[in-house]
Each structure stands twice: as C-alpha cells, then as structure tokens.
Amino acid sequence: MTFRRLSLIFAALFAVAMGGLFILQHFWVEPGEKCAGEGRWYDMETRICAQPIYIPDITGRPEGTTRAEASADMNKDLVDKEAQLAAYNRARKAATEAERARVQALNAK
Numbered sequence: 001m002t003f004r005r006l007s008l009i010f011a012a013l014f015a016v017a018m019g020g021l022f023i024l025q026h027f028w029v030e031p032g033e034k035c036a037g038e039g040r041w042y043d044m045e046t047r048i049c050a051q052p053i054y055i056p057d058i059t060g061r062p063e064g065t066t067r068a069e070a071s072a073d074m075n076k077d078l079v080d081k082e083a084q085l086a087a088y089n090r091a092r093k094a095a096t097e098a099e100r101a102r103v104q105a106l107n108a109k
Contacts, residue, residue, distance in 0.1 A: 028044055035042035042049050056063050058101035061070040 033043035040049050
C-alpha cells in the first residue's frame with residue numbers, strides 16, 4: 001500500500017466516523033438535551049421525550065411521606081379495624097351468652 005492510498009483510506013474512515021458522530025449528536029443527543037431542558041425525561045433507545053409522573057399521584061400517599069411511613073399508617077388503620085371487629089364480636093358473644101342464660105332461667109321455672 002502506498003502512502004497516498006493509506007491517507008485516502010484514513011480520510012474516508014475519518015469522514016465516516018465524523019458523519020456518524022454528527023448524526024448521533026443531531027438525532028440522539030440534542031433532542032435529549034432539549035427534552036431535559038423542558039424538565040422531561042428522554043429515552044435514548046426509543047428517542048421518546050416523556051412527561052414524568054409525580055409519585056404521590058400514583059400511590060395516593062401524601063407528599064413528603066415515605067413508603068415506610070405510609071405502610072405504617074395503613075397497618076395502624078388495619079390494626080384499629082381488627083380491634084374494633086374483635087370488640088364487636090366479644091360484645092355480640094356476650095349478648096348471646098346473656099340471652100342463653102335468660103332463656104335457660106325461664107325454662108328452669
């Protein structure tokens with residue numbers, strides 16, 4: 001290979017690489033920077049600029065509440081409901097026992 005042929009090959013490869021870099025910059029990087037500048041998210045693979053979703057809108061928990069705090073509050077509500085149900089069942093059982101005792105007393109006479 002002569003020096004002229006090697007320089008042409010190098011120039012061609014350099015031109016192709018530079019063209020590829022400009023295409024990458026124009027079609028992938030610049031839209032991502034523009035999207036990020038608007039406060040949105042850019043996916044490089046699909047080239048989609050998407051609006052982020054606020055997590056409290058999805059989860060329904062108040063702003064500033066961590067997952068652990070929200071879970072503890074939900075568990076507290078469940079424990080309270082279980083305690084109310086247990087108290088209701090005890091009261092119902094006591095009322096049933098009192099009625100049985102009253103009926104047995106009436107039958108014993």
